Amino acid sequence: MLRWALIFFLFALVAAALGFGGIAGAATGVAKFLFWIFVVLLVLSFVIPAIKTPKS
Incomplete structure (x- = not known):
């Protein structure tokens, strides 16, 4: 799941660099x-x- 977060973050950075504000914002939110x-x-x-480990 962390990989997906990083993928969307990188997608947002690329979209922001290219000037696609709406797409970058959506990808950043995800x-x-x-x-x-x-x-x-x-x-x-x-x-x-x-919590589940028994105390001895």
């Missing part, structure tokens, strides 16, 4: 959305195993 989903999943992947 990249931001995917980035935050990735961050949430990353945090969950650290927290859930820590």
